[in-house]
Amino acid sequence: MRIAVLVKQVPSTDKVKMDEETGTMVRSAMDAELNPLDLYAVEEAVRAKEKTEETEITVISMGPPAAASAIKEAIAMGCDKGVLLSDKVFSGADTWATARTLSSAIEKIGPYDLIFAGERATDGETGQVGPSVAAQLDMPVLTYVSKIREVNGARIVVERAVEGGHEVVEASLPALVSVVKEINEPRIPTLKGKIRAKQTEVPVMTAQDVGLDAAHAGLLGSPTRVVKVFYPSLSRNGTIVDGRDPERAVNALVQFLKDKALV
Amino acid sequence: MKSTEGTFQSVWTLGEQRDGRISPVSYELLAWGRDLADKRGTTLASVILGYNLKDRVNTLIEHGADIIYVVDNPALEHAYPDAHAAVLEKLVREFLPEIFIASATTYGRTIMPVLAAKLETGLTADCTGLDIDPETGLLIQTRPAIGGNVMATIKTPKHRPQMSTVRPRSRKPLASDASRKGQVIVRECPDDAYASKVKFLEFIKDETTALPIQEAEIVVSGGKGLKDAKNFQMVHELADLLGASVGASRQAVDLGWIPYSHQVGLSGKTVSPHLYVCAGVSGAVQHIAGMSSADIVVAINNDPDAPIFRVCDFGIVGDAIEIIPILIEKLQSQKATSPK
Numbered sequence: 291m292r293i294a295v296l297v298k299q300v301p302s303t304d305k306v307k308m309d310e311e312t313g314t315m316v317r318s319a320m321d322a323e324l325n326p327l328d329l330y331a332v333e334e335a336v337r338a339k340e341k342t343e344e345t346e347i348t349v350i351s352m353g354p355p356a357a358a359s360a361i362k363e364a365i366a367m368g369c370d371k372g373v374l375l376s377d378k379v380f381s382g383a384d385t386w387a388t389a390r391t392l393s394s395a396i397e398k399i400g401p402y403d404l405i406f407a408g409e410r411a412t413d414g415e416t417g418q419v420g421p422s423v424a425a426q427l428d429m430p431v432l433t434y435v436s437k438i439r440e441v442n443g444a445r446i447v448v449e450r451a452v453e454g455g456h457e458v459v460e461a462s463l464p465a466l467v468s469v470v471k472e473i474n475e476p477r478i479p480t481l482k483g484k485i486r487a488k489q490t491e492v493p494v495m496t497a498q499d500v501g502l503d504a505a506h507a508g509l510l511g512s513p514t515r516v517v518k519v520f521y522p523s524l525s526r527n528g529t530i531v532d533g534r535d536p537e538r539a540v541n542a543l544v545q546f547l548k549d550k551a552l553v
Numbered sequence: 554m555k556s557t558e559g560t561f562q563s564v565w566t567l568g569e570q571r572d573g574r575i576s577p578v579s580y581e582l583l584a585w586g587r588d589l590a591d592k593r594g595t596t597l598a599s600v601i602l603g604y605n606l607k608d609r610v611n612t613l614i615e616h617g618a619d620i621i622y623v624v625d626n627p628a629l630e631h632a633y634p635d636a637h638a639a640v641l642e643k644l645v646r647e648f649l650p651e652i653f654i655a656s657a658t659t660y661g662r663t664i665m666p667v668l669a670a671k672l673e674t675g676l677t678a679d680c681t682g683l684d685i686d687p688e689t690g691l692l693i694q695t696r697p698a699i700g701g702n703v704m705a706t707i708k709t710p711k712h713r714p715q716m717s718t719v720r721p722r723s724r725k726p727l728a729s730d731a732s733r734k735g736q737v738i739v740r741e742c743p744d745d746a747y748a749s750k751v752k753f754l755e756f757i758k759d760e761t762t763a764l765p766i767q768e769a770e771i772v773v774s775g776g777k778g779l780k781d782a783k784n785f786q787m788v789h790e791l792a793d794l795l796g797a798s799v800g801a802s803r804q805a806v807d808l809g810w811i812p813y814s815h816q817v818g819l820s821g822k823t824v825s826p827h828l829y830v831c832a833g834v835s836g837a838v839q840h841i842a843g844m845s846s847a848d849i850v851v852a853i854n855n856d857p858d859a860p861i862f863r864v865c866d867f868g869i870v871g872d873a874i875e876i877i878p879i880l881i882e883k884l885q886s887q888k889a890t891s892p893k
């Protein structure tokens with residue numbers, strides 16, 4: 291089986307700091323890492339490889355040259371190789387243009403039987419790129435997958451975590467599967483894996499390499515425009531009471547809830 | 554589609570159904586859509602796909618729609634993304650709506666990106682604000698990113714329809730008005746539009762009757778400060794008493810006290826309840842990212858410097874393990890004596 295995993299490099303979440311004054315996230319001094327929700331997609335791909343003979347996993351990412359390190363994180367977990375889509379004309383892409391770039395690359399270096407993606411990236415939080423790639427490649431998309439019951443070269447049976455329960459569906463391959471966190475517990479890369487990742491070269495593909503016109507990539511190829519970005523203040527200046535006298539503190543809380551008509 | 558490809562008008566909302574019953578999010582969307590349509594001086598239409606629902610769509614008119622487009626076919630009973638998007642694509646290309654919004658549910662967040670890709674237009678995810686630019690008439694879409702720490706305003710200047718998904722429960726439905734009149738248009742599509750590579754096998758209903766945290770009016774969350782799984786039971790008890798759903802910090806989930814579906818935060822779920830109560834949650838920025846849009850926040854934590862106190866409306870600096878049982882007791886006696 292040929293498997294692809296779509297990943298994104300995002301600002302590192304465990305190094306995020308909060309601005310004391312405004313209560314907003316400080317973005318400078320943030321390290322970058324593989325999107326935490328992509329780890330589940332990588333793990334699921336590696337598990338599929340372990341169960342199916344002659345399976346190869348390619349990690350694909352669009353991003354700046356530094357994003358190669360996110361691809362290497364995935365290789366350290368057991369993926370075979372990676373491709374980085376990096377070009378100045380890719381920058382400023384919205385989800386549509388990102389998906390267009392990824393699907394153009396897949397048309398060049400594919401086909402794949404199965405494409406994995408995370409539920410969403412922890413920075414943009416759209417969750418739109420996976421379904422959009424599937425649509426552009428004209429393959430079925432299975433979103434919010436919480437369990438793969440069965441997969442072989444021709445079909446896949448999954449459970450999808452939807453409102454109120456789990457929907458069990460089957461799809462023919464090729465298909466794109468986006469997974470949620472409850473699907474597995476991602477492995478920690480072994481030392482051997484890390485060494486292999488370090489030694490693996492990640493080739494870079496440009497717009498020309500993927501056969502994409504600059505007009506369809508990056509900001510130029512994006513139907514949406516961000517016209518304003520602002521940082522809402524999260525601080526609420528609430529009432530804080532001392533709990534050393536718990537009875538009194540709880541009475542004050544109950545009164546607060548009553549005043550707000552909550553109890 | 555480029556805006557120059559035709560005359561795009563009217564606002565559309567994507568209705569949702571399960572088992573032929575219209576989901577409440579469909580009515581919430583109509584409240585958003587009504588505002589937009591009125592500001593644009595145009596009609597509001599709701600599109601709904603499914604099976605055996607033709608006779609039930611009048612409630613959409615009662616909640617604000619002028620026109621209902623229904624495609625009622627056994628092939629659409631389940632939310633197959635390829636078939637649903639193909640049918641929607643046909644309708645959009647025929648009627649050319651200017652704006653098309655859906656709820657950011659698993660359905661909307663799956664169908665809309667597929668549809669936007671097919672239509673070659675923009676889609677803005679999980680909006681918390683929608684408005685019309687008075688000068689250009691364009692849809693102004695406001696959405697949080699990085700868990701609400703950053704807000705972005707987004708437009709789709711040259712592509713149509715302008716598409717967004719809207720965060721569920723960010724708006725109350727309009728009051729139902731049985732006297733409202735509207736038009737129901739039932740459409741059929743060519744067979745190829747109904748074809749899907751996906752097949753429904755079964756639905757496994759959640760055993761719990763509690764609402765998923767994203768949909769709950771009240772969420773009670775517990776964190777590491779509760780010290781063990783046994784103490785975490787207090788959170789369930791308090792939640793039951795308040796009619797709340799149970800949330801948790803990442804640490805509580807990682808410690809195995811509660812499944813991941815309850816995790817609030819950047820790598821979990823974003824909640825926006827009316828009341829958010831958290832016990833033993835310090836309020837790491839990743840957690841705050843998932844709950845900062847709650848209307849009212851109550852925090853109980855023993856560390857006076859915990860960041861959660863900066864984002865709460867009422868805080869108790871104290872040991873949650875000691876405070877919660879007293880709170881439960883007081884709320885119980887309150888309930889017993891309350892006239893209702």
